[in-house]
Amino acid sequence: MNDYCFFFWFDCMSENWQSERRNDPYYRKAKKECYRSRASYKLKQLDKRFKLIKQGCSVVDLGAAPGGWSQVALEKVGEEGKVIGVDLNKIKPFKEKNFYSVVGDFTKIEIQDKIMEVLGGKARVLISDASPKLSGIKNLDQLRSIDLTNVVIEIADDILEDKGNLAMKVFQGAEYKKMLVDLKKKFRQVKTTKPPSSRKKSSEMYVVGLGFKSSEK
Ligand SMILES: C[S@@+](CC[C@H](N)C(=O)[O-])C[C@H]1O[C@@H](n2cnc3c(N)ncnc32)[C@H](O)[C@@H]1O
Secondary structure: OOHHHHHHHHHHHHHHHHHHHHHOHHHHHHHHOOOOOOOHHHHHHHHHHHOOOOOOOEEEEEOOOOOHHHHHHHHHHOOOOEEEEEEOOOOOOOOOOOEEEEEOOOOOHHHHHHHHHHHOOOEEEEEEOOOOOOOOOHHHHHHHHHHHHHHHHHHHHHHEEEEEEEEEEEEOOOOHHHHHHHHHHHEEEEEEEOOOOOOOOOOEEEEEEEEEOOOOO
16 A cells, blocks of 8 residues: 555545544533543443442542543542542543542552552452553454453452452453353352443453452451
8 A cells, every 4th residue: 555545544544433433422422421431331331230339439440541430430439439540541630539540550560559559458349441452453452351351350359358349341252251260250240241332343341240259358
């Protein structure tokens, strides 16, 4: 493809993407209702169905930028709760004083230590909508995603309180079934779902673990 063809292709793609976005009802709803991302509705729908987040609880949000899930979590926990958003990218501050931002890679021990320090105890809910940087190579992207979810599960082992809840994004592929088997040993109930706001063409799924079985009761 020469430069001219590339720019023409790029223009068409970005025009398609922009018009798809403009016509997306959740994108429009998020703009109207002042949510930071259309992804907010995925957590709202998961929470409505599974009653994940209660008033006053502590929530850790891994892969949180630009903050759509943290925003929903802040609404749910109210003033007595606490939300910690962790991302490689900086998250624009919220007006709420009970939001704490940790910038960095949550797969790194030093960032996990930082999360523990900010949390100052155990979390009631762990949520993660983290996505790896997509390469476009399906198998590679699925493996990277599973690597991230495995780290989320390790973090859950350390920070979730007994009977705590987990909700995280996964891309189905090799290792997906094994991951579900492992989760079923750690949670009283494990459900997989695709909320209505998740785009049909996306292979993302959401896994919900209810009632963490802590070894340190
Ligand atoms: C789909 S976005 C999350 C959207 C968010 N739930 C919302 O509603 O605004 C995925 C995020 O995961 C983050 N991410 C991916 N890998 C990460 C890692 N290892 N550590 C921290 N953040 C990571 C990316 O930087 C990106 O901001």
